[in-house]
Amino acid sequence: MQHSPLTLRRAAIYQWFSQLLFQELSEAQLAALGSQESRAWITSLSAIPGLASDVKRFERSLTRVLQRAARAQELAADFASLFLLAPPVGVSPYAGHYPHTTPAQERRQMNALLVEQALAPRENEASDHIAIQLALMAEQVSREAPVATQYYFLQHHVLCWAPLFMASCQQRDAKGFYVLAVVMMVHFIHEDAQYL
Incomplete structure (x- = not known):
């Protein structure tokens, strides 16, 4: 099946955010992020409505x-202090830790969605982790799931807690x-949901 450039782009963006937030970035991943090709790709995200200032801040960072x-090592320490320490010191990257649901309920729903897509959580990570949700969205986009399915997933599994996150x-x-x-991810998801 031939995918449209927009479909490929949307799937790539969701996958990129998923990989960025899944775990600490390795030296090889950082080197790849610093490559001319990667930097150009990141800069191109500023063409998405509402993302220009977010992209500039991210590029400076x-x-x-x-x-x-x-x-x-320093970025791994940043990741750990932000996402691996329990709240209120750290920030939970798990949907089930936010008011709209419970961990068990959200994980049950996400596990069912992953099974529907013939996917499994990565490396024993809980299925309500933001990176797993973004990877599932990337998969829905690349498989060209119906727009209503994509919109429902964004509204009921991501946007219901991502702004609080x-x-x-x-x-x-x-x-x-x-x-x-x-910040860039949440603003992108809002724009993508409006596009849908």
Whole structure:
């Protein structure tokens, strides 16, 4: 099946955010992010309505990260202090930890959706992790799931908690690399939902 350029682009963006937020970035992943091709791709995201200023802030943060002497270790520490420490010190990247649902309910629903798509959670990660949800959305887009299915998933599984997740991240560290990635992600998802 031939995918439209827009379908490929949307799927790639969701997958990129998923990979960015799944776990600490390795030195190889950081080197790839710093490549000319990757930097051009990131810059191209500014063409999406409402994302230009988010992209600029993220690019500045990425430049700072790439200039660090022990960049992989320092960024891993940033990731751990933001996402791996329990709230209120850290920020939970799991949908089930937000008011709209419970961990068990959200994981049951996500597991059912993953089975429908013939997918499984990555490396024993709980299925309500933001990265798993983004990977599932990327899969729905690339398989060209009906627009109503994509919209429903965004509204009922991502946008119902992602803005709270973003606000919590911003309270902890307003200008950090991962926080700026989350801000850009949430704004992209809002734009994508409006597009649908």
